[in-house]
Amino acid sequence: xxxxxxxGGRFADGTDRFVEEFTASIPFxxxxxxxxxAGSIAHARMLGRRKILPRAEADRIVAALNGILQEIESGKLxxxxxxxxxxxxxxQRLTRKVGKIGGKxxxxxxxxxxxxxxxxxxxxxxxxxxLTLLDKVGERILARAEECYGVVMPGYTHMQRxxxxxxxxxxxxxxxxxxxxxxxxxxxxxxxxxxxxxxGALAGTTFPLDRESVAEELGMDGVCENSIxxxxxxxxxxxxxYACAVTxxxxxxxxxxxxxxxxxxxxxxxLPDALCTGSSIMPQKKNPDVAELIRGKTGRAYGNLVSLLxxxxxLPLAYNRDMQxxxxxxFDSARTVKECLVGAALLIEGMAVDExxxxxxxxxxxxxxxxxxxxxxxxxxPFRKAHEITGRIVRYCEGNGKRLKDLSLKELRSFxxxxxxxxxxxxxxxxxxxxxxxxxxxxxxxxxxxxxELKKR
Ligand code: ARG
Numbered sequence: 489x490x491x492x493x494x495x496g497g498r499f500a501d502g503t504d505r506f507v508e509e510f511t512a513s514i515p516f517x518x519x520x521x522x523x524x525x526a527g528s529i530a531h532a533r534m535l536g537r538r539k540i541l542p543r544a545e546a547d548r549i550v551a552a553l554n555g556i557l558q559e560i561e562s563g564k565l566x567x568x569x570x571x572x573x574x575x576x577x578x579x580q581r582l583t584r585k586v587g588k589i590g591g592k593x594x595x596x597x598x599x600x601x602x603x604x605x606x607x608x609x610x611x612x613x614x615x616x617x618x619l620t621l622l623d624k625v626g627e628r629i630l631a632r633a634e635e636c637y638g639v640v641m642p643g644y645t646h647m648q649r650x651x652x653x654x655x656x657x658x659x660x661x662x663x664x665x666x667x668x669x670x671x672x673x674x675x676x677x678x679x680x681x682x683x684x685x686x687x688g689a690l691a692g693t694t695f696p697l698d699r700e701s702v703a704e705e706l707g708m709d710g711v712c713e714n715s716i717x718x719x720x721x722x723x724x725x726x727x728x729x730y731a732c733a734v735t736x737x738x739x740x741x742x743x744x745x746x747x748x749x750x751x752x753x754x755x756x757x758x759l760p761d762a763l764c765t766g767s768s769i770m771p772q773k774k775n776p777d778v779a780e781l782i783r784g785k786t787g788r789a790y791g792n793l794v795s796l797l798x799x800x801x802x803l804p805l806a807y808n809r810d811m812q813x814x815x816x817x818x819f820d821s822a823r824t825v826k827e828c829l830v831g832a833a834l835l836i837e838g839m840a841v842d843e844x845x846x847x848x849x850x851x852x853x854x855x856x857x858x859x860x861x862x863x864x865x866x867x868x869x870p871f872r873k874a875h876e877i878t879g880r881i882v883r884y885c886e887g888n889g890k891r892l893k894d895l896s897l898k899e900l901r902s903f904x905x906x907x908x909x910x911x912x913x914x915x916x917x918x919x920x921x922x923x924x925x926x927x928x929x930x931x932x933x934x935x936x937x938x939x940x941e942l943k944k945r
Contacts, residue, residue: 494576513573513812519819523609524574525557527602530705531685532593540596540695545589552585553578573812574606575599596695600719600807601687607814608680609706611728614822615677621829622670622735626663628836630942633659637939638932640921641756641846642855649853652917655846657930660938665738672731680724683708687718690806720806722796722814729793732821736782736789739828743779746835750776755845760838779835782828789824792817847917854882854892856915859923863914867906877903 493503529550536546556578559565571577576599583590633656643653683703686693692715699711712718749756759776767773795817799810857878864874881903885892892915900907913919925931928938 493572494579508572509569511572511809511812512569513815514567514569514571514577516816516819517574517603517606518567518577520574520606520610520815521560521578522557523606523613524578524602525553526609526706527605527685528578528593529553530702531597533705534698534702535592535595535695537701538696538698540697541589541592545592548586548589549582549593552582552590555585556581573599573603575602596688596693596697597685598687598689598719600689601684603811604684604687604719604721605706607722607818608682608684608708608724611680611724611818611822612677614826615673615680615728618673618735618822618825618829619670621826621833622666622673625829625833625836626666626670626942628833629659629663629666630939632656632836632839632841633663633935633939634943636841636843637935639841639843639846640850640917642849642853643930649849649855651858652850652855652920653930654921654932654935655841656939657935660935660942662738662742663942666735669731669735669738672734673728676724676727676731678709679727681707681709682712682724683710684712684718684721687712687715690716690719716806720803722800722811725814725818726793726796726800729789729796729817729821732825733786733789733793735825736786736828739832740783740786742832743782743835746779746839747776747783750779750839754849755842756849757839757841759835760840763834763838778831782831785824785828789821792821850917852891854885856892856917856920857882859920860892860911860915863911864904864906869904869906 493499532546532549532553535541536543556565565581567577571580579590579593582593636655636659639655640652641655641658642649643651643658683699683706685702686697686699703711712721746757746759748754750759761774763778764774765777767775796814799813803810860881861871861874861878864877865871869877881892881895881900885895897907897909900911921930921932923931925933927934
């Protein structure tokens with residue numbers, strides 16, 4: 489039969505072996521040991537300050553908790569399923585070390601506020617790590633945008649060549665996405681960094697706890713205002729999972745572009761050997777697996793968000809054991825986002841850009857057709873009309889296997905008599921890019937301005 493439980497008082501019989509395994513969270517919430525011990529230390533200190541426990545007892549508990557932290561950190565302590573979860577495991581070890589007074593640590597506390605605290609502290613730490621990695625990715629993007637400044641590539645809509653853009657401008661689009669991701673993580677951190685301790689099981693506690701000082705000691709910005717909400721709320725975890733999902737969406741789009749840009753068909757860039765793998769049968773293959781896996785792992789980040797939202801949707805207040813299912817999605821998304829940010833930084837840093845291929849790709853596909861229409865519009869032709877005339881010119885080119893720049897002035901004039909020699913310049917690639925200097929545009933001056941702004945941040 490299983491060992492005696494901390495809550496075993498009202499039970500006549502032991503727990504079924506299957507139930508013990510089925511309900512245990514220690515195999516995964518062991519990850520929370522640092523947060524759990526930090527929360528317990530802050531709680532014990534406060535119990536001492538408030539004379540809810542004799543000072544000396546509180547001090548012994550704190551010292552023993554510090555010892556347990558070291559035991560776990562050095563791999564000297566292992567836990568088993570009968571201990572249920574990290575909270576019980578730490579408390580049991582504490583009681584082994586200090587005897588009966590270990591049982592006083594849980595005064596004025598419940599696992600329900602304890603687990604909410606642990607997860608909040610854990611997320612705070614993970615978010616700080618993710619923010620650092622997001623910064624790294626941002627820096628790499630800026631460095632490459634600076635280095636490739638002036639390189640022209642086709643911009644696409646519907647995956648059809650649309651208008652020429654600076655490659656730097658395209659890269660900086662990702663920078664904008666990742667800086668919004670930063671904002672989302674910072675917001676998630678702000679929401680997570682509030683202490684639920686003192687909520688007890690759900691109704692608050694009969695002991696004169698000093699909730700604020702515990703929060704302060706843990707570096708939190710405040711305390712949860714409603715004890716029922718404090719133990720029922722997992723919005724903060726959903727915020728985190730949403731921030732992860734959106735970041736993964738951005739990483740996935742970047743990865744997708746790297747996959748096809750590095751294909752033989754595009755050849756816009758090549759990825760370093762160190763970041764690719766080969767095929768077991770086709771000797772010529774060099775596959776962009778890192779980019780593909782980042783794209784692929786986006787699925788689990790989305791799944792984790794939906795998973796938590798679904799766990800929570802039908803739960804009556806306050807704590808229900810269903811909520812134990814919050815942890816694995818959160819742990820998985822945190823790990824996934826971190827490793828994918830590391831991979832993305834390597835890809836951005838390692839890619840070799842083929843300037844010639846990019847420019848050559850701008851030659852076909854009538855990329856400056858909009859510029860021709862704009863040219864006519866500047867001559868006073870209403871834009872709609874200019875659009876139609878240009879459309880007919882493109883059709884003519886297609887029928888005759890010509891590019892816009894292959895047309896003679898005579899041919900062009902046959903579509904509109906106002907077209908003059910200066911049209912050559914108007915439909916040139918460099919001119920097309922150069923003119924788009926409105927704020928946020930791809931013109932070299934606009935891109936330079938934004939690049940400098942971002943570098944200053
Ligand atoms: N292992 C539990 C969880 O992760 C801790 C809280 C358990 N509380 C309870 N009343 N059973 O949610």
